[in-house]
Amino acid sequence: MAVLRTLLYLFVYPGLLFLFAYSTFCEWFDRKVFARLQNRMGPTHTGSFGLLQPIADFIKLLAKEDVVPAAADKGLFRVLPAFGLAVVSAAGLLLPVWNFDLAVPSFTSFQGDLIVLLYLLSLPTLIIFLAAWSSTNYFSSIGGARVLTMLFGYEVPLFLAVLSPAILAGSWRLAEIAAFYQAKPLLILPNLLAFAIAVVAVQAKLERCPFDIPHAETEIVGGTFTEFSGKKLALFRLMFDIEMVVSSGLLAAVFLGGFPGGALVGFAHLVVKTLFVIFLLSLIRALTSRIRIDQVVTLAWKYLAPLAVLQLLIIILLKGLLS
Amino acid sequence: MLKKLARWSRIKSPWILHLNSGACNACDIEIVAALTPRFDVERFGILLKATPRHADVLVASGPVTRQMRDRIIRIYEQTPDPKFVIAVGACAMSGCVYRGAYNILGGLDQVIPVNMYVPGCPARPDAIVDGVVKLLGKL
Amino acid sequence: MRIAAFLPELLRSLFKKPNTVDYPFKKLAVPEGFRGTPHLDPDMCIVCRACERDCPAEAIEITAVNEAEKRFRMVIHNDRCIHCGQCVDSCPTVPKAMRIDSLFEIADDSRHKMKEDWVYVRAVIKPKAPAPAPAGESPNA
Amino acid sequence: MKFQIPIGPQHPALKEPISLRMTVEGEVIVDADIRLGYNHRGVEKVAEEKNWTQNLYLSERICGICSHSHSTCYVQGVEKLMDIAPPPRGMYIRYLVSELERVHSHLLWLGVAGHEAGFDSFFMYTWRDREVVMDLLEMITGNRVHYAINAVGGVRRDLDDLQKAKVLEGVKILRERSVYYFRIGASEPSFVARIAGVGVLPLEKAVALCAVGPTARASGWARDVRKEDPYAVYGELEFDVPTADTCDVLGRVVVRVKELLESYKLIEQMIHKLPEGPIAAKVPRKAKPGEVVSRYEAPRGENLHYIKSNGTDKPERLKVRAPTLANYPATVEMLRSGFIADIPLIFAAIDPCICCAERAVVLTSARSGEESIVRLGDLRRQALERHQKAPLKRNAVWPF
Amino acid sequence: MTDAEIIDRLKADLGGKIVELTHPAPRRLFLKAAPGDLLAVTGTLRDKYGVVFLSTITGVDKGETFEIIYHFSTPEQDFNLRTELPRARPHVESISSLIPGAVLYERELQDMFGIVVDHIPDARRLVLSDDWPEGQYPLRKDWKHERPVEVIPGGES
Incomplete structure (x- = not known):
């Protein structure tokens, strides 16, 4: 029974199958919302309401010719997309869904899984950098340098922002943090500032407008992915989609009280909360113009990081008051 | 079965690269206009891509100038298979008013194979959408 | 400066009907007088070649099939046509032998299919316009 | 690290073919050159x-x-x-x-x-x-x-x-x-x-x-x-x-x-x-x-x-003299000591109409008069100087 | 200043250097100078008449000679300064020392007519395309272009 449950967990929910299906749905949702915000339709004619659009994109890319540029580091170039996908999928397993028993640590929920999840979510950035570097194209190289530069910008505010609810809850375990806020929903409010910072940082992590600097098409063509085509591009796109789901799941778990109540109700919570976060991300994408790389760093260190520290201060004071 | 699936996906998700080989801009703005809310080609899963590596369909406009010839061939070769070319506008088809100019090699089909011709000077956005739809219908 | 200055407009469109016309399924109306593809009315053509001479894109070709019988062949190359309508303006007959309709969805996969030709006998109708080959720019289309 | 990046002739920021050669140092442009001729029709x-x-x-x-x-x-x-x-x-x-x-x-x-x-x-x-x-x-x-x-x-x-x-x-x-x-x-x-x-x-x-x-x-x-x-x-x-x-x-x-x-x-x-x-x-x-x-x-x-x-x-x-052509020398001037990210904007700001500019004649590898007199070494020095006393509000320095 | 005043002033200032001065339309002045006087006339125009804006330089092939027209303009008048060069030895002095924006048009001139612009600061060879043959100047009247044969792919249907 336990083996079956583990397999189910790994491959069906919230493992690979679910992540694939749900991430494509989320991409559709994101594209549709983005299009509707711009007063147009977005994908419509692929499946009903265009729901199958991301899947069609994925299959088409799989079926396309796969070009490896002559100058590229072939080993790295080939292996990185799969590696990136593996990393984000592994991160997806750590989301606190389907945890029936809080008291028992399992391989998916343990003290400190928040840190592991954050770490796993940082890896794709490095993978993208390596991928860009290994393709030895001017535009890719510039894109790669930009990826790393941005990493230094947004990672610290993100960690600090996620820290504050964890401190208030007094745990490094996602499931416990979620349970804490389920018990005291009002305490979500003091974390709103951190939530806002985290949303912005996640936007940067996902390289979406206004932070789509590494692959800004009007500046450096495809940027990091200029040389990737076919299967590899498909895997990278899927990686971004899953990363979007996992990071919005993380925000939902940490800031919005997680996904309580068994498989079905928990699933509903998951869908509603992640879609809410994704809606916010889409809104930011539609609202802003791309900023320059120096402006990202300025924004992160001048505004986001100090605000995150302020938030931490508030939380620590609050914790003192409460106890 | 797999082939059918691949064919379906190809029809449903044609990503385009806009290629200008010396056009007067008119077809280009109409191609861009096809992306904007009134025509919104994203309905058919069409996305404008920045690099030939990501593209399936090259949407080309303009007569081929001497200087662009090699670049067009290179871009065509960089596009991974299967790839399709749509020539938009009279210039890309035959060179139109520039026929006989010393720096023009003629229409696009003098340089690379073309799968669909969209007439017009410039082609209206609806004509371009019509051309794309006809191309997809032929796949 | 205002953060998220665009927000109200964006949110409004989220709940509004999109501006999109569902094109291939619902056609857009072209305005009256839209210049589409040119056509010939062979019964009216007096083979004055004004259209051939004034066509900027060499899209009209008139050749004699049989000089004695006064048979001519006119080819309109739609792949070269720039839809300017000058051929209609240049045409001296009344009513005009050249006309332009609003057809524009003629995309095809071969340029050979974009030729239209007519083989016809030269019309003997006397043009009612002052001269058979007036200035290329007759006022008012 | 200084290298040249080619923008164009096929580039998403440019709806028309033109080639901008940018010499960049990290993200900062130190030199720019425009090569026309891709859209020259005669x-x-x-x-x-x-x-x-x-x-x-x-x-x-x-x-x-x-x-x-x-x-x-x-x-x-x-x-x-x-x-x-x-x-x-x-x-x-x-x-x-x-x-x-x-x-x-x-x-x-x-x-x-x-x-x-x-x-x-x-x-x-x-x-x-x-x-x-x-x-x-x-x-x-x-x-x-x-x-x-x-x-x-x-x-x-x-x-x-x-x-x-x-x-x-x-x-x-x-x-x-x-x-x-x-x-x-x-x-x-x-x-x-x-x-x-x-x-x-x-x-x-x-x-x-x-x-x-x-x-x-x-x-x-x-x-x-x-x-x-x-x-x-x-x-x-x-x-x-x-x-x-x-x-x-x-x-x-x-x-x-x-x-x-x-x-x-x-x-x-x-x-x-x-x-x-x-x-x-x-x-x-x-x-x-x-x-x-x-x-x-x-x-x-x-x-x-x-x-x-x-x-x-x-x-x-x-x-025919089209306005865009007249603006090229000014564009090269504007591009100097900008960031890579500024290229599309600066270039777009003249509202370039490459086809206009190239209609018949020019195929310039345009470097405007003043610029082409100076040799590359001087150019670099000038660009650096200009960058140092640049009146632009660039408070962040490229971190690498 | 009205056109008449300008013409009088020009005659006084440049007297001998202007071979011909016509005034075909209001605000349009056509001056003609010998190739040797080009720099001097341009200098005078710039310094005394505020002519800083060069619209373009036109070359015309007149058979035996090449005519070059410099189209200057000020907010009040257009000055079109022309000069004629023998076809056998088409050399002209660069005016880019006076008007930096002129280089572009001078290179265009070199390229299309084979007119040699002396002391041009940027003398890189200007070709239409990278593979353009040497010594071919498309805008000369005696240069003819042979149309390539157009092969329409896909046979008659």
């Missing part, structure tokens, strides 16, 4: 083989965005050569279309500027509303882009009362929307951060490098052929020449939006003043021998056609 040679009527359509196809500008500039010259005066109603309709074209071109540019800055919603909205003016143009002329309304001696189509009313209605909507976009563009922080202080072209540089159009006007040089050399109907109408003194991309946005408002004013005046009468005059097939210089204020700046006739039905020489 229009001037072709023009010598076509007759006056055919050339009307050829000149229209020099450029797709300012198509009416080129054809009007050409037709003005031919009419002077043939010594005919088009009837006033024809003139009003011709310049009405030319103002509508300015509106479409500037709206297009606003959207493109948004797109280059990654502000896709802005792009989508401006282009959505641009369809209003496109519909008006299509209604009046019968085509969305190449209007072909000009004929030697007047215009080819008349305007009826219903169309007049529709134009006025469209202008009303557009005015409201333009003001709105101006507010958005000037208040969205991420957008302003991208355009303020970017691509600075001081007035003295603009004068020395012969910049034209909104590029020059945004540097505070109030040059407008419509005011200076009031051709045709412009002498009878009231309008201002907006300028800005910020000398940057923001200034160019401001100038263009203000010009939009001026154009709306002009369109309304033209509709109200539209005289009765014929729309075209009778013209001969041949022009008398002679030469003429015709100037016209296109949306991008001064357009100049030099036409020489030898008495036949074909021109002896047609020389």
Whole structure:
């Protein structure tokens, strides 16, 4: 029974199958919302309401010719997309869904899984950098340098922002943090500032407008992915989609009280909360113009990081008051 | 079965690269206009891509100038298979008013194979959408 | 400066009907007088070649099939046509032998299919316009 | 690490082929060079083989965005050569279309500027509303882009009362929307951060490098052929020449939006003043021998056609100088010591119309006069110096 | 200043250097100078008449000679300064030392007519395309272009 449950967990929910299906749905949702915000339709004619659009994109890319540029580091170039996908999928397993028993640590929920999840979510950035570097194209190289530069910008505010609810809850375990806020929903409010910072940082992590600097098409063509085509591009796109789901799941778990109540109700919570976060991300994408790389760093260190520290201060004071 | 699936996906998700080989801009703005809310080609899963590596369909406009010839061939070769070319506008088809100019090699089909011709000077956005739809219908 | 200055407009469109016309399924109306593809009315053509001479894109070709019988062949190359309508303006007959309709969805996969030709006998109708080959720019289309 | 990146000829920021070679150090541009010739078609040679009527359509196809500008500039010259005066109603309709074209071109540019800055919603909205003016143009002329309304001696189509009313209605909507976009563009922080202080072209540089159009006007040089050399109907109408003194991309946005408002004013005046009468005059097939210089204020700046006739039905020489060409030296100047991210914006800010610039002649590997005198070493030093005392607000230094 | 005043002033200032001065339309002045006087006349125009803006330079092939027209303009007048060069030895002095923006048009001139611009600061060979043959100048009247044969792919249907 336990083996079956583990397999189910790994491959069906919230493992690979679910992540694939749900991430494509989320991409559709994101594209549709983005299009509707711009007063147009977005994908419509692929499946009903265009729901199958991301899947069609994925299959088409799989079926396309796969070009490896002559100058590229072939080993790295080939292996990185799969590696990136593996990393984000592994991160997806750590989301606190389907945890029936809080008291028992399992391989998916343990003290400190928040840190592991954050770490796993940082890896794709490095993978993208390596991928860009290994393709030895001017535009890719510039894109790669930009990826790393941005990493230094947004990672610290993100960690600090996620820290504050964890401190208030007094745990490094996602499931416990979620349970804490389920018990005291009002305490979500003091974390709103951190939530806002985290949303912005996640936007940067996902390289979406206004932070789509590494692959800004009007500046450096495809940027990091200029040389990737076919299967590899498909895997990278899927990686971004899953990363979007996992990071919005993380925000939902940490800031919005997680996904309580068994498989079905928990699933509903998951869908509603992640879609809410994704809606916010889409809104930011539609609202802003791309900023320059120096402006990202300025924004992160001048505004986001100090605000995150302020938030931490508030939380620590609050914790003192409460106890 | 797999082939059918691949064919379906190809029809449903044609990503385009806009290629200008010396056009007067008119077809280009109409191609861009096809992306904007009134025509919104994203309905058919069409996305404008920045690099030939990501593209399936090259949407080309303009007569081929001497200087662009090699670049067009290179871009065509960089596009991974299967790839399709749509020539938009009279210039890309035959060179139109520039026929006989010393720096023009003629229409696009003098340089690379073309799968669909969209007439017009410039082609209206609806004509371009019509051309794309006809191309997809032929796949 | 205002953060998220665009927000109200964006949110409004989220709940509004999109501006999109569902094109291939619902056609857009072209305005009256839209210049589409040119056509010939062979019964009216007096083979004055004004259209051939004034066509900027060499899209009209008139050749004699049989000089004695006064048979001519006119080819309109739609792949070269720039839809300017000058051929209609240049045409001296009344009513005009050249006309332009609003057809524009003629995309095809071969340029050979974009030729239209007519083989016809030269019309003997006397043009009612002052001269058979007036200035290329007759006022008012 | 210093290396050269090629922007173009095929590049998503450029809707037309041109090659910009950027020498960059990290993210900072230290040198820029423009190579043209990708869009060079040889229009001037072709023009010598076509007759006056055919050339009307050829000149229209020099450029797709300012198509009416080129054809009007050409037709003005031919009419002077043939010594005919088009009837006033024809003139009003011709310049009405030319103002509508300015509106479409500037709206297009606003959207493109948004797109280059990654502000896709802005792009989508401006282009959505641009369809209003496109519909008006299509209604009046019968085509969305190449209007072909000009004929030697007047215009080819008349305007009826219903169309007049529709134009006025469209202008009303557009005015409201333009003001709105101006507010958005000037208040969205991420957008302003991208355009303020970017691509600075001081007035003295603009004068020395012969910049034209909104590029020059945004540097505070109030040059407008419509005011200076009031051709045709412009002498009878009231309008201002907006300028800005910020000398940057923001200034160019401001100038263009203000010009939009001026154009709306002009369109309304033209509709109200539209005289009765014929729309075209009778013209001969041949022009008398002679030469003429015709100037016209296109949306991008001064357009100049030099036409020489030898008495036949074909021109002896047609020389076209499009505004974009005049702005290239200024662009190279502006690109220096910007960031890579600024390239598309700076380049877009002159509203480049590469096809115009290359119609026939030039294929310049344009480096403007002053720049090409200095050797590379000096160039680098200059760029560094300029960067150090740059008046731009660049508070963050490239971290690598 | 009105056109008449300008003409008088020009005659006084440049007297001998101007071979011909016509005034075909209001605001349009056509001056003609010998190739040797080009720099001097341009200098005078710039310094005394505020002519800083060069619209373009036109070249015309007149058979035996090449005519070059410099289109200057000020807010009041257009000055079109022309000069004629023998076809056998088409050399002209660069004016880019006076008007930096002129280089662009001078290179265009070199390219299309084979006119040699002396002391041009950027003398890189200007070709239409990278593979353009040496010594071919497309805008010369005696240069003819042979149309390539157009092969329409896909046979007659």
